[in-house]
Amino acid sequence: MIEVLSITFPLFAAIALGYGSVAFGLFSSDDMKVLGRYVLNIALPPLLFNAVAGRDLGEVLHPGYLLVYLSAGVATMLIGYVAVTLSGTGPARRAVAVMGMVVPNSAFVGYPALLLTLPDIAGQVLVLNFLVENVILIPLGLILLDLSRPRPGRTITGVLGGIAKDFFSRPFVIGLMLGLVVSVTGLPYPEPVERFLSLLAGSAGALALVVIGGTLYGLPMRGDRALAGGIAAGKLMLHPLMAAVAVAIYSVAGVVVLPDEFRQAAILSAAIPMFSIYIILAQPYGHDGIASIALLTAVISSFVTLSLVLWLL
Template identity: 50%
Template sequence: MLGILAITGPIYIVIALGYLSVRAGLFARADMRVLGKFVLYVALPALLFDALANRPLREALHWDYLLVYALGSLATLIVMLLWFRRRAQADRTLAVVQTMGTMCPNSGFVGYPINLLVLGAVAGSILGMNMLVENLLLIPLLLALIDVAQGGGHWRDVLRGVARGLVRNPMVLGLVAGLLVAWTGLPLPGPVQRSVSLFAQASSALSLFVIGGSLAGLSIVGMRAQVAQIAVGKLIVHPLLTFGVLAALEVGGMAPLQPELRTGVLLATACPMFGIYPILAQRQGHDGLAAAALLGTTVASFFTISALLWLLKLA
């Protein structure tokens, strides 16, 4: 158990330090937005590029991993959307917003640091593949479902807007550039490679610190039941359904997933939801619930991820 805490402990200590630094007044919450922009626009794109450019394309992309991650997330979408609509009796828009919180993990700010400590260098490839699925499939699909739920009937316009956003998304640009370098096999000049690596190394600790600082001042008062349902969906249902998809595919004839990729996809899906969840929920007037869910799920994830690591150690 001490070995597991040695992995999860540093992650959540850095998150706690970010939270306490804002609560103590050392930083303002607005400062977290500035630091977050640095992570999103500089450090994470450099990390994605560095992780993908320095290995052959066949090692950077694993189609079996992409399939498992995509189908596990889509299974979570179906199950949780039905739950929120029929059992929790949420309206259509709220049900989609709640479902969004159960199927889009924080791959960059939380998932990558955890996988880096557990799996080492392969964590970069896992992050890149997660970003591909999330940005090209999951987020566009969820935004289209929200538009349909609101009766807009313009899901094609939503998808066109998402496509335009992808072209300007620095993480997507870093990912595509890394894949191109891996495909061509062209080596980078030494000074360029070292500069990219320096920015990439800044992403792990700083991203966790930003998550903690962003949680300061949030509250789940009056929303505990809804927050609990979203947290259970994200931290338990998502990894369980992903494991079910993985097992079904392997029984159906797919070659067994490499052990590090198997661990990586389960840890990725067990992470709390992405940090922009409240921003995406803001247009629908559910940003308060989304922020509360982000706080509750991030705190609870310390225990669920520690438990998952213990189970994986026994397997």
């Protein structure tokens, strides 16, 4: 248990530091937004670039891991969708709930957790998680959200086009794509450039956790608490359970037998609380209160659930 706490304590101490820094006026909520943009737009792109550029493409794109992680996400979405539908929840809240159950905060919490537990593959796993989440899981959630609000003249093609345009304009996606180009072509880049990118990438981990804590301060706490609790439970328990089930089924069937470190990475990644822009995505539909309660509940509860997952692994 001491080994587990040596991993979880630094993570949640940094989150608590961020929360306290805003609560006691050292930083404002607006400051946290700026720091969050720094992590996403400045630190994360070189991190993803380095994770891909220095490796052979076949080594980076681990098909077995992608299959397991994607299967866990889709299974969680389906089970969550059915469960929330049977409870009589409306389409917008249903979409908000499903998205909250299935998309972890891989950049701000998942990557620091991987750095502490599986440092040798942390960057590679972040790339793989980002591919599944940003290419498939998040777009599926956005489609559900968009379809929950009928609009004349709207088409699935138009919705997908808007999602694709937004995706390819993100700095971290550009960094990832440039890394893939370097990996495929074998283009060399000077050591000073490599060190500069590594310097920026190294600033992501701790700052991301502080930003998460600061973001939690002052969140709106009005909404369906029962649904929010269900969303948090789905994210922290159902999603990692589905990852473990996917690992077991594919292994028994002989389809995919993941190395231990990638098996642990898949389950650990699924056990991370939901991504922070979840609240922003829910806001236009009037459910930012539910999203805020779910996020706060998940982050606080994950100290226990994440410790349990690490202990079981």
